[in-house]
Amino acid sequence: MNDPRPPSLWRDDDFRRLWAGQTASQLGAHACQVILPLVAVVALNADPHQTGALRAVQQAPILLLSLLVGAWVDRRRSRTVMVLADSGRAVVLAVVPAAYLLGLLDIPLLLLVAFLVGVLTVYFDVAYHACLVRLVRRGQLAQGNSALEGSGSAARIAAPALGGALVSLLSAPIALAASAFFFTLSFLSIQRIRRPEPMPEPPSAREAGVWRQIHEGLRLVAGNASLRAVGISSALFQFSFAAFMTVYLLFLPRTLHLSGVAIGLVLAAMGPGALVGSVLAATLPARYGYGVVMVSAAVLADGVMLCVPALHGSSALTVAALMAVNFLFGVFSQVVDVTVVTVRQAITPIPLQGRVVATVNFLGMGLTPLGSLLGGHLAGVAGPRTSLLLAAVALALSPLFMATSPLARLGRNLPGTADGLARPH
Structure with a gap:
């Protein structure tokens, strides 16, 4: 177990099955995020309020369930949860093309599908984070995370373009069958993992209360100035970005009259940007300081979105400009994400890592349904172009808060390490 050079995970059949399943699941999830709103806009002629409601109900389970699911999954076999969540998403999404072919598809059914997919996605995402730790040795975690994050970035690149192309070729409702197919591939791969996963040990009487565990994570985030700043800045960004993306998905097809293929290419441009941002995030903080890099990258990422409302028409030049904007946004937002995660991990004691992640996600992603509704x-009131400008301006609230918080004062050395904070009492 202490071998400084653990064997390559690519020789491990079970890890390859997990990697293949996770990659397929990411493709399905990211394609679904593009196709599902386009079903409402293109096939059902949804108005802006209905589009906002659709995105809100898909995101609402993050607010409603994430903290409880985190505590629940810690007591279950993660692979079983992942298989059930993926098979459930495949079945639920298959309802949409079936209902469309039968002439039964409407907005209420689409809202129900979006909510159920959102619920199952919360379960899968929480279980996925626990699965790798239970499958590989500690010395292989970095290698495993690198492989899985790499495939996740590739999925973010490929899935939007694939989704947009399928919408153009097959119509939006039929294109959802592609997401259902990817989820099917995922659970078939994950269920073939042969290595037994023992049932997690039940918590001690002192730790048994779910609400007690949740409270510990909330108390740490609220009581630490840097973690509190991470949570608040994340909430400001996610709220504004949810509003921006809801309008964006109306702006591209209806105001700029872009085709499904063009929309897919525009959204996919964030993926390569994220890959570049990951490389930069590995070196910039050590050279310039975590605070400077974090705030500067947030200003650039959110500022570049102010260019979008100024664009007109559906020409190749407009599509190229949108792709450039999304590429730059992907670069700088990924720098912010990686830097913030590094800071959060360094500050948080190891026994509380999972609960702090759940708490920060709850604070940040929990506001996305409200942002989508807004x-x-x-x-609907001001029109897509004006609304897009207002949402882009609101994105500046997050870097503004960062600049006035303890995060901006972080230097090249982090304030502590998780190992140092996690010594047993």
Whole structure:
């Protein structure tokens, strides 16, 4: 177990099955995020309020369930949860093309599908983070995470373009069958993992209360100035970005009149940017300081989105400009994400890592349904272009808060390490 050079995980059949399943699941999830709103906009002629509601109900389970699911999954076999979540998403999404072919597809059914997919996605995402730790040795975690994150970035590149192309070729409702197919591939691969996964040990009487465990994570984030700043800046960004993306998905097909293929290419441009950002995030903080890099990258990422409302028409030049904007946004937002995660991990004691992640996600992603509803409302009242400008301006709230928080004062050395904070009492 202490071998400084553990064997390559690519020789491990079970890890390859997990990697293949996770890659397929990421493709399905990212394609679904593009196709599902386009089903409402293109096939059902949804108005802005309905589009905002659709995105909100898909995101609502993050707010409603993430903290509880985190505590629940810690007591279950993660692979079983992943298989059930993926098979459930495949079945639920298959309802949409079936209902479309039968003439039964409408907005209420689409809202129900979006909510159920959101619920199952919360279960899968929480279980996935626990699965790798239970499958490989500690010395192989870095290698495993690198491989899985690499495939996740590739999925973010390929899935939007694939989704947009399928919408153009097959119609939006039929294109959802592609997401269902990827989820099917995922659970078939994951269920073939042969290495037994023991049932997690039940918590001690002192730790048994789910609400007690949740409270510990909330108390740490609220009581630490840097972690509190991470949570608040994340909440400001996710709220504004949810509003922005809701209007964006109306702006591209209806105001700029872009085709499904063009929309896919525009959204896919964030993926290569994220890959570049990951490389930069590995070196920039050590050279310039974590605070400077974090705040500067946030300003550049959110500032570049102010260019979008100024664009007109559906020409190749407009598509190229949108791709350039999304590429730059992908670069700088990934620098922010990686830097923030590094800071959070360094500050958080190891026994509380999972609960702090769940708490920060709850604070940040939990506001996305409200942002989506606001975006849909603004688009209906003020029109897509004006609403897009307002949402882009609101994105500046996050870097503004960062600049006034303890995060901006972080230097090249982090304030502590997780190992140092996690010594047993």
